[in-house]
Structures are given as C-alpha cells and as structure tokens.
Amino acid sequence: MTEAARQAAADLDAAMAQRGQPVLDRLVALLDLENIEENIFRGVSPAHSTVRVFGGQVAGQALVAAGRTVPPERKVHSLHAYFIRPGDPSVPIVYDVDRIRDGRSFTTRRVVAIQHGKAIFALSASFQLVEQGVEHAETMPDVPPPDDLPSRQDSMREYIEKLGPAATMPRPIDVRYVTRPPWEMRGQGPNEARNQVWMRADGVLPDDDLLHVCVLTYASDMTLLDSILVRHGVYWGFDNVLGASLDHALWFHRPFRADEWFLYDSVSPTASGARGLATGRFFGQDGTLIATVVQEGLLRVIPD
Structure with a gap:
C-alpha cells in the first residue's frame, strides 16, 4: 500500500468515527435559520463545505424559510425549484419569502436565496390542510x-x-x-x-x-x-x-x-x-x- 493509500484509509477511518448524532445535530442546526426581519431569514454552510454550496442544503433551508411563515397545521405537499448560480459556502445565504397566497385549504410561498446581491436559487412550495380522499400507491421494489x-x-x-x-x-x-x-x-x-x-x-x-x-x-x-x-x-x-x-x-x-x-x-x-x-x-x-x-x-x- 502506498503512503497516499495509507493516508486515505486513515482519513476514511476518521470520517467513519465522525458519524451519528453529532453530525446529524449539525445538520439540524444548519436548518435552524436566523429570522432577521419579517419574511427574511439567514442561513450558513458547514465549515467543511466544498467549493460550492450543496444543492440539498439550499433547498432544505429554503423550505425551512417558507415553512416558518405557514401555520403548522398546513403541511408541505410539493416544491419546485431552480438552481440559478453556484452558492458560495464562505458567506451566509439570505432567504427572502414572498407570501403568494393564503387560501382556505392551500398556502403558497415563493423563496429566493440571495448571495452577493444576486439570486442563486428559487423555490415555490405549496402547503395544504390535511384532508381525506381516494388512496392508492405503487408498491415498493423487492430489495x-x-x-x-x-x-x-x-x-x-x-x-x-x-x-x-x-x-x-x-x-x-x-x-x-x-x-x-x-x-x-x-x-x-x-x-x-x-x-x-x-x-x-x-x-x-x-x-x-x-x-x-x-x-x-x-x-x-x-x-x-x-x-x-x-x-x-x-x-x-x-x-x-x-x-x-x-x-x-x-x-x-x-x-x-x-x-x-x-x-x-x-x-x-x-x-x-x-x-x-x-x-x-x-x-x-x-x-x-x-x-x-x-x-x-x-x-x-x-x-x-
């Protein structure tokens, strides 16, 4: 085994030791956005980020921002998003929420994620009061x-x-x-x-x-x-x-x-x-x- 391979193996063993609840708690903290003004939130990236913000992070944070403006009895049922520019993990991301509609059953929110004065991500999310209706679903593959x-x-x-x-x-x-x-x-x-x-x-x-x-x-x-x-x-x-x-x-x-x-x-x-x-x-x-x-x-x- 080369020295590089030995170091890579040691790095993997160290990474496997950094698993479980402490790492998950850091994700939960990452999703706990700061409310800096009405309809405006701020999030950060983890210290170990790569050269750009992970897409799942900005999508999750944007959905948190939208959900913080919706009554808890209304559950998110869909989201549609566009990744516009690469996110910079070294600076905070500002999430600007637009309260598009509050209807009797459905609530719609639009969120724009902003860095350096420009939009990097846009999300629309819809929330609904829990209702009963027809039911069917595909079956899970045998795995x-x-x-x-x-x-x-x-x-x-x-x-x-x-x-x-x-x-x-x-x-x-x-x-x-x-x-x-x-x-x-x-x-x-x-x-x-x-x-x-x-x-x-x-x-x-x-x-x-x-x-x-x-x-x-x-x-x-x-x-x-x-x-x-x-x-x-x-x-x-x-x-x-x-x-x-x-x-x-x-x-x-x-x-x-x-x-x-x-x-x-x-x-x-x-x-x-x-x-x-x-x-x-x-x-x-x-x-x-x-x-x-x-x-x-x-x-x-x-x-x-």
Missing part, C-alpha cells in the same frame, strides 16, 4: 433490507485513494447501496439507468414534521444523478464529469420520519444535450410510498 448491506463508507474502502474527499466527508445521512455502487461499474455499460439506496438521518430527529420534510429534501439531492452516470459507466472523481443540479421538484404523499429507513429508488428515462433527467421514489421500510422526486442535471463528460 434486501438495509441492515444486510454495507455502509457507504465501507463500500468505498477499496476506492478511497481515488475518491478523496467524497469518501471522507462527514455525512448526516446514512446511505446503503442496494444496486452496485456506481464507482464499481466504471468502464462497463451500457447498464440499466437505475440506482437504489437505503437512506435515513444518522441519528434521532426532534418531533417536528417540517424538519423531517426538510431533511428528506436535503437527502433527495444525493445519489439521484447517479442513475444517469451508471448507465454510461462513468462517475464523479474517476472520470472527467462536470455536473450540477438545474432544477428539482418534490411531492410529499404521506407522513414519514426521516430518521427511519427509506428506500430511494431512482431511474433515468433520458439524457441529451449535456443534460440528464432522473426520477426517484421514496418508500418507507414498510413499503409505503412517501415521496416522489424529479431532477434535471447538467452533465458534461469530457474525453481524456
């Missing part, structure tokens, strides 16, 4: 339970020297791959454009419905575009892949807890024009369909 699968960090152990910070960054979300991890499928293909992982917040969350929805929103930006890359046998860090989230939509169907296991089943129906489309379904461990997501991402694969 192994999460406790039978290795952690994401263990799955990466043979590849840590190449993956670098992606393998060692502390993560508040526990991820277990059902399908083969995309870094193991490099150079193969064409493969099925599908990625399946079990996820949960790596600890215990407070009993706050809005917080659980915002944590799932945060997690929904993880692994989704992998369903596109795995189709072509390329992956971040190994190949010259440049990517970014362009837009993101989420629909929340049923109550859930983000600190309990949920299956994230994502597929990509198409990719073209340096963009790829991915759709995902979230299932609770009991098979309940809890949410659906769609995202388009910028993906440029540059030949060596």
